[in-house]
Amino acid sequence: MYSEKFTETIHACRFCFMCRHLSPVGNVTYRESDTPRGRALMLDKVLQQPQLLENPDFQSTIYDAELSAACRTHCVSHFDEAGLLLAARRDIVESEKVPASIRQVADSIKALPLTVKGEAKAELIYYVDRYTERHQPEIAVAMEKILKSAGIRFQMISGADTGKALSVLGYWNDAKEAATNFARMARSGEQKLVITSCPASYDSLKNDFPKYGIDLGKELEVLHTSEFLQRLVRTSQLPLGPLAIQSVFPLASDFLKNYNAGFKAHEELATLAGVTLLPFGFNREESYTAGEGGVVMDELNPRLVSKLVQHVFEQIDNPEQDTLLVLSPYTKYVLTKFAPKKIQLTTVEELIAARIKE
Amino acid sequence: MSNNLTTIMESSRLAGRSYVDAMIRSELTDAVGADYVSSNAADQLGHSIDYYWIPEMWHDRGRENPKAQYIVHPGSAEEVAKVLRIANNYRIPVTPWGGGSGSQGGALPMYGGIILDTKRMNKVINIDTEALTVTVETGMNAQHMEWAVEKKGFSTMHFPASIACATIGGFLAHRGTGVLSTKYGKIEDMVMSIEVVTPEGEIINTLPVPRHASGPDLTQLYLGSEGTLGVITKVTLKIHPIPQCRKFHAFLFKDMHQAMTAGANIMRSRLRPCVIRLYDEPETARLIKRVLGLDKQGAYLVFGFDGFESVVNLEMAEAIRICQRENPEDLGEEMGQAWWDHRYKFFYPPYMFHMPQAFGTLDTVATFANIEKVYWAMKNVVNQNFPEAAFIGHYSHWYEWGCMLYARFIVENPPRDPEEATAYYNRIWDMAIRAAIANGGVINEHHGVGLKLGRLMKDLYGPAFKVLADIKKVMDPNNIMNPGKMGFRGV
Numbered sequence: 001m002y003s004e005k006f007t008e009t010i011h012a013c014r015f016c017f018m019c020r021h022l023s024p025v026g027n028v029t030y031r032e033s034d035t036p037r038g039r040a041l042m043l044d045k046v047l048q049q050p051q052l053l054e055n056p057d058f059q060s061t062i063y064d065a066e067l068s069a070a071c072r073t074h075c076v077s078h079f080d081e082a083g084l085l086l087a088a089r090r091d092i093v094e095s096e097k098v099p100a101s102i103r104q105v106a107d108s109i110k111a112l113p114l115t116v117k118g119e120a121k122a123e124l125i126y127y128v129d130r131y132t133e134r135h136q137p138e139i140a141v142a143m144e145k146i147l148k149s150a151g152i153r154f155q156m157i158s159g160a161d162t163g164k165a166l167s168v169l170g171y172w173n174d175a176k177e178a179a180t181n182f183a184r185m186a187r188s189g190e191q192k193l194v195i196t197s198c199p200a201s202y203d204s205l206k207n208d209f210p211k212y213g214i215d216l217g218k219e220l221e222v223l224h225t226s227e228f229l230q231r232l233v234r235t236s237q238l239p240l241g242p243l244a245i246q247s248v249f250p251l252a253s254d255f256l257k258n259y260n261a262g263f264k265a266h267e268e269l270a271t272l273a274g275v276t277l278l279p280f281g282f283n284r285e286e287s288y289t290a291g292e293g294g295v296v297m298d299e300l301n302p303r304l305v306s307k308l309v310q311h312v313f314e315q316i317d318n319p320e321q322d323t324l325l326v327l328s329p330y331t332k333y334v335l336t337k338f339a340p341k342k343i344q345l346t347t348v349e350e351l352i353a354a355r356i357k358e
Numbered sequence: 359m360s361n362n363l364t365t366i367m368e369s370s371r372l373a374g375r376s377y378v379d380a381m382i383r384s385e386l387t388d389a390v391g392a393d394y395v396s397s398n399a400a401d402q403l404g405h406s407i408d409y410y411w412i413p414e415m416w417h418d419r420g421r422e423n424p425k426a427q428y429i430v431h432p433g434s435a436e437e438v439a440k441v442l443r444i445a446n447n448y449r450i451p452v453t454p455w456g457g458g459s460g461s462q463g464g465a466l467p468m469y470g471g472i473i474l475d476t477k478r479m480n481k482v483i484n485i486d487t488e489a490l491t492v493t494v495e496t497g498m499n500a501q502h503m504e505w506a507v508e509k510k511g512f513s514t515m516h517f518p519a520s521i522a523c524a525t526i527g528g529f530l531a532h533r534g535t536g537v538l539s540t541k542y543g544k545i546e547d548m549v550m551s552i553e554v555v556t557p558e559g560e561i562i563n564t565l566p567v568p569r570h571a572s573g574p575d576l577t578q579l580y581l582g583s584e585g586t587l588g589v590i591t592k593v594t595l596k597i598h599p600i601p602q603c604r605k606f607h608a609f610l611f612k613d614m615h616q617a618m619t620a621g622a623n624i625m626r627s628r629l630r631p632c633v634i635r636l637y638d639e640p641e642t643a644r645l646i647k648r649v650l651g652l653d654k655q656g657a658y659l660v661f662g663f664d665g666f667e668s669v670v671n672l673e674m675a676e677a678i679r680i681c682q683r684e685n686p687e688d689l690g691e692e693m694g695q696a697w698w699d700h701r702y703k704f705f706y707p708p709y710m711f712h713m714p715q716a717f718g719t720l721d722t723v724a725t726f727a728n729i730e731k732v733y734w735a736m737k738n739v740v741n742q743n744f745p746e747a748a749f750i751g752h753y754s755h756w757y758e759w760g761c762m763l764y765a766r767f768i769v770e771n772p773p774r775d776p777e778e779a780t781a782y783y784n785r786i787w788d789m790a791i792r793a794a795i796a797n798g799g800v801i802n803e804h805h806g807v808g809l810k811l812g813r814l815m816k817d818l819y820g821p822a823f824k825v826l827a828d829i830k831k832v833m834d835p836n837n838i839m840n841p842g843k844m845g846f847r848g849v
C-alpha cells in the first residue's frame with residue numbers, strides 16, 4: 001500500500017491534536033475524523049486491517065479531506081498529512097474499490113481533450129484551467145488583455161487537466177498520462193514560458209511533473225500569473241493607469257502557500273501596483289480557500305463546499321464593501337456560487353487589467 | 359442505564375443496527391438536525407481515543423476501544439437540552455466531548471451511548487470593551503477564541519500548550535491552565551459566569567459576577583465537574599489589554615533546590631511574574647537540551663514579566679537580584695526568550711513522548727513547604743518500584759503559597775500485552791499519586807481526574823468525597839452524565 005510509506009506520518013499524527021484548529025473541513029463538520037489526527041487514526045486502523053479501506057465511511061472521510069496542507073505548514077516537523085491522504089486515495093483506486101461517484105468525476109475529467117488556440121510561434125503558453133474556462137472566463141479575458149497590451153504573443157491551451165485533478169482523486173497513472181499529453185503539446189512550439197492562473201495547475205507543472213519523470217523545467221519555465229505579472233510590472237512593460245481598487249483582502253491559495261513555501265509574488269505584485277493588502281479573517285494560518293487543495297471538491301461534495309464557503313463568508317467584516325483578492329479560479333467560482341450573499345471578488349489578472357490604459 | 363435497556367441496546371448492537379437504534383437516532387435527528395447525528399465508523403473511531411495513554415496503547419496494540427453509538431453535534435444550549443432529555447428518557451449515557459485533548463480519559467464513551475460533541479457551539483457572542491470580558495459558546499476552539507479577541511486588540515491571556523487542541527468548555531470542565539497563569543490565573547480565575555444545561559435538560563445561568571455574598575459559588579461547582587454535572591454551554595471570561603512588552607530571563611542553578619528557593623522567593627516578594635518555569639536536572643538535561651540546545655548540568659529556571667515597559671524593567675531587575683542570591687549561571691534574556699518562542703515545540707511529534715513508550719504526567723500542586731517533599735516522594739517511589747522508568751519534572755504554575763509540579767514518568771518498553779500494560783501503568787499511577795497525597799499534594803492541578811484517576815478520589819478526599827457523590831446523585835438522578843468518571847458511580 002502507498003499509505004504504508006507514510007507510516008511515520010501516521011504514527012506522528014494519530015495521537016496529535018496540535019493542528020486540529022487549522023482543519024477547514026473539521027471546522028465546519030465538527031467531526032473528529034475530519035482532523036489530521038482523526039484521519040491518521042483511521043489510516044492507522046487501515047494499516048492494521050487493510051480491508052477497512054473498503055469501508056464506505058472511511059472512504060467518504062478520505063475523499064472529503066480538503067488537502068489544504070495548512071497542517072503541514074504549521075507543524076514544527078512538517079508531517080505530510082496531505083501526502084498521506086493522496087496515498088490512501090491511490091490505494092483505493094488501485095485496489096479497484098473506488099466509489100462510483102469518484103469514478104464518474106475522474107472519467108469525466110479523463111474524457112476532456114486538450115485544445116490549443118493562438119500562434120505556434122508565441123513567446124508563452126497561457127494554460128487555462130477548467131474553472132477559469134467553464135466558470136470564471138473573466139480571468140482569462142483579463143489575462144488576454146494584459147498580454148495583448150504588453151505586446152506579448154501567446155498561445156492558449158485549455159480543456160484537459162494537467163493531471164492535477166486526477167492525481168488528487170487517486171488516479172496516479174491517468175494523471176501521469178494527462179501530464180505527458182500536456183507536456184507533449186506544450187513542447188511542440190517554441191515557447192519558453194508556461195503561465196497559469198490556477199495554483200493547482202501551477203503546482204502540478206512545477207512539482208508533480210518531475211515526479212512523473214517529466215522535466216518541463218529544462219525547456220519551459222513555469223510561472224503563476226501573479227509571478228508573471230510581477231515581472232511585467234517591475235520591468236514597466238505595462239502602461240498602468242490609476243488604481244481602481246485601493247485595498248483588498250487576499251485569500252491565500254493552498255497550493256501557492258502550503259505546497260510552494262515562500263510564495264509571495266502576489267504580495268510583491270500588490271506592493272508594486274500600489275494596492276494595500278489587508279489581513280483577512282483572524283489569522284494567517286487557516287486556509288480560507290473553501291477546498292482549493294481538493295481541486296474538484298465542488299464536484300465531489302457540493303454540500304460540504306457550501307459549508308466551507310459559509311465559513312469564509314463569516315470572516316468577511318463588511319461583505320458590501322470589502323473586496324477579496326482570490327488567487328485561485330476554483331475559490332472564485334465556489335465563493336460566487338455558494339456564498340449566501342454576493343461577495344466582491346477580484347483576481348490579480350482583473351486587478352491589473354483594470355489599470356491598463358486603453 | 360437500566361439493565362433492560364442496556365440489554366436491548368447491547369443485543370441491537372450485536373445484531374447490527376436495529377429499529378431501537380433507528381428510533382433513538384430519529385429523535386436525536388429531530389433535536390439537532392440530520393447533518394449532526396452520526397454513527398459513522400470513522401467518527402466512532404475518532405471519538406474513541408482522547409489524549410489518555412491507555413486508549414492510545416489499546417489502539418496501537420490492535421484492540422478496539424469502546425465506541426459511542428451516536429455522536430451528536432448540538433448547535434445551541436436548547437439543542438443540548440433536547441439531547442439530554444432524550445438521554446434521560448431512555449437512560450442513555452452521555453459523554454460531553456470538546457476537543458478530545460484531555461489526558462485523563464474524561465471524554466471517552468466507556469459505556470457507549472451518546473457522545474455530545476460541543477464544537478458546533480463555536481460563536482463569539484460578545485466582546486465587552488468596558489468590563490473587558492468576552493462571552494463565547496464553549497465549543498469554541500481556544501486558539502480561535504484568542505484570535506477573535508486579539509482581532510479586537512485584547513487577549514484572554516489563556517495560553518495552554520493545547521490552546522489549538524482544546525475547546526474552552528474542556529478547559530472549564532478540567533480547571534485547565536495556561537502558561538501565563540502565574541499572573542493571569544487558571545481558567546477558574548478568569549471566569550465571570552457560565553451557562554449550563556443540567557442533566558435533566560434545564561438551562562441555567564450562574565451569577566453575572568464572580569465576587570458576591572449571595573450564597574455559595576455555583577460557577578465554581580461546575581468548574582472541574584468534567585461533564586458529570588451537566589454541559590457548560592456559554593462562558594463569560596475576563597480579557598486583558600495586550601501588554602506593551604513581555605520580557606524573559608533565564609538562569610541555570612546548581613540544582614533544583616536552589617532554583618526552587620529562588621522561584622519561591624520571587625513569589626514571596628509579591629512581584630508578579632507572568633510566568634516562572636523551573637526544570638529539574640533530568641528534564642534540563644533531556645528536554646531543554648533537545649529543544650533549546652542547552653547542553654549543561656543543572657536546573658534551568660526561566661521567568662517573565664509583562665505590562666508597561668518601565669514597570670517590567672523594574673520588576674525584572676528585582677527578580678534577577680533575588681535569583682542571583684543563589685549564585686546561578688546567568689543565561690540572560692536570550693535563553694529566556696528562546697524558551698518562550700519554543701514553548702509549544704515540546705508538544706509536537708517527535709519531541710513529545712510516543713509509542714511504544716509509556717508515559718504519564720503526574721501533575722500535582724502543594725505549598726512551598728511541601729512541594730519538594732512531594733517531588734522526592736513521587737520520584738523515589740517511581741525509581742524504587744520501577745527502575746526502568748525515567749522520572750523528570752518541572753514546576754509550571756506558581757502561586758503566592760506554592761507551585762505546581764508537572765512530573766513525568768517515561769518507560770521505554772512497557773509490556774506488549776495490553777492488559778499487562780494497563781495493569782503496569784495503573785500501578786505506577788497509584789503509587790506515585792498516593793505518595794503525593796501523603797506529602798500534601800493532590801491528585802491533579804490542571805489536567806483533571808477523568809477515568810484515569812477516579813479511583814484515587816476517595817484517597818484524596820476521604821469522607822468528603824461523599825459530599826461530591828451526593829451532589830452528583832441529586833443533580834443527575836438517572837446517572838446519564840459521563841458515568842464512571844471522577845470516581846462517581848458507573849453504569
Ligand SMILES: Cc1cc2nc3c(=O)[nH]c(=O)nc-3n(C[C@H](O)[C@H](O)[C@H](O)COP(=O)(O)OP(=O)(O)OC[C@H]3O[C@@H](n4cnc5c(N)ncnc54)[C@H](O)[C@@H]3O)c2cc1C
Binds near residue numbers: 459518519532534586
Ligand atoms: C499537547 C497537549 C498539551 C496540553 N497542555 C495543557 C495545558 O497547557 N494546560 C491544560 O490545562 N491542559 C493541557 N492539556 C490537556 C487538555 O488540553 C485539557 O485538559 C483541556 O481542558 C481539554 O479540553 P478539550 O476541549 O479537549 O476537552 P475533552 O478532552 O473533549 O474533554 C475533557 C473533559 O471535559 C468534559 N467536557 C468537555 N466539554 C465540556 C462542556 N462544554 N461541558 C461540560 N463538560 C465538558 C468531557 O466530558 C471530559 O470529561 C494538553 C493536552 C494536549 C494534547
Ligand code: SF4
Binds near residue numbers: 019020036037077
Ligand atoms: S501534522 Fe504535525 S501538528 Fe498536525 S497532527 Fe501531524 S504531527 Fe501533529
